[in-house]
Amino acid sequence: FKLYTTKESKQLYIHSKLVIVDDVYVSLGSANWNRRSMTSDTEIGINIVDTELVQSPDNITVNKLARNFRIQKFMEATKLTYDKLDAMTFLEACDALEAAAHDDGTSIIEPYSVEDQAHFDFVPDALRQIVDPDVEEN
Template identity: 30%
Template sequence: MTVKRIVKAIKFSKAFKVYIVIPLYSEGIPGSSNLQEILHWQYHTLRYMFKEINRNLRLYKSSASVEDYLRFFFLGKIETPPKTQVPQIPAHQIYVHSKLMIIDDYYCLIGSGNINDRSLNGSRDTELSVGISQAYFTPYQENGEWALPKADIYGFRVLLWVEHFGEYYDWMDNPGFQATWDKVVEIATENYKAYLNPEIYQKKNILLS
């Protein structure tokens, strides 16, 4: 689903941005067979996505890269440890178990279903999800440019971004803009450096790349 939509954007030389937040690592014992199987299929899923997008970039002779369309992030937290004699871990991941998709600030899907065919095609896993749309608030053209609606779903997404970045910035209003994409990647990359060296950096935002 995601790859097909990105390929469509590549074919017609259109900008398209997909932000995906997943756990840095799955819950469980790293060496257990259950966790290894999860990591196995996660690796092959990501590998397929990157290979298929890359193949189509070459097919349509695009100078773009996979990272111009698709980015993966995770959430982490850097704590200030209390002054005790017990060893503390100042940096840790925030385990993402939410199933949430927001499309162009006018459609939102949230529930127990994973964003894949197994959960969403209606004939396999039993799940419960809610699709939310605002019929009178859809993307529109303004001075020849596409603009996103600014209604309740927009407000919900921006609140999530504020929680992830620590405060509100104007560039959050337009997630499809290249400048926004670049800023998110820049901040998330810096946050990852802080995550690896928590004794050097102190960050209040939690999105990492």
């Protein structure tokens, strides 16, 4: 499991909610992926399962739109051409993403490591249960 973030030196701030699942499903919009955003908050978004299917280099049937969208996002991160990424298996494309995160500085991404940090929870549990009952304590 790998996470990436934009390089601080690029001075980019990207705040998007994009989910692409297995090159078959795309969700793009303002909603966070939690119960409150999906059911209660005022949000806007689009969820797409395309009916046009294609065979990937992995020999897996996927949705054309979802795969093309993922390739476009990988192009932004890796600086590789569409044709080069289109010919790659999914794992080869992920390897290209990893290589871009460790490149000479031309890509916009770098590895992101998550560190456990202690925090002080100043919201009483009774209030938290009323405001957002789906949040679990860690």
